[in-house]
Amino acid sequence: MNDKDYMEFLNKANEIDFQSNRTDKFELKSLDQNLEIPEVLQKATQEAYYISDADEPFVPVVLKVKDGIPDEVSFAELVNHPEPARAQVRIMDTNRWDPHGQYKMIIDSVKQVTRNDQIRVYQIFLSNTMSEYWLVGVKDEFLLGVKAVAVES
Structure with a gap:
């Protein structure tokens, strides 16, 4: 098996495993209707991924709170x-969630858009191996930030 075929095999296996772990019972809301996504969050999430067993993109969060x-x-x-x-929801600070500074750009973007250093990370468990990390803060009456799916076996 050549390298290209092997990579296709691995990618297909990861896709199947990820889909089998996904819960189709519900999808969590990350954007309230008629709210604009701040440009800072749009830019921050363009090429940003949360690294886990399945690398998933960060997506913006804009909710009324x-x-x-x-x-x-x-x-x-x-x-x-x-x-x-x-x-099952766990709250943590950014240092515990990102002890090595791997997501500093994302954290800084959320701090910038909220104009607030009090940023929280919520981990909400979807299954035994899947959860979502929500990196958010509050500005005025809005919860602003990003979220990403994590698959951790």
Whole structure:
């Protein structure tokens, strides 16, 4: 088997594995209707990927929020989790989520768009091996930032 065939084989295997882990039961909301995505977030997410077992792109998050940065249950409600009270959500700071500075550009973009250094990372578990990381902050009455799917076996 030559290198090209081997790479095609690996890519196909990863695609099948990723699809089998995906949950089709629900999709979490990351953008409220009639809200514009800030240019800073559009640019930051153009070529940015979260590196895991399946490298997935970062996508912008723009949601209306009341009462500032949400707790775990409020966050699950905000993103339309089907069972917010039972959702597995973990909150962490950016240093714990990115201890090696690999996502500094993404973090800086979220800080810039929120004009706030208080950025949180929410990890919401979708299955045993799949979760979404939401890097967000609050500006005015909006939760702004990015999210990415992570597959971690």
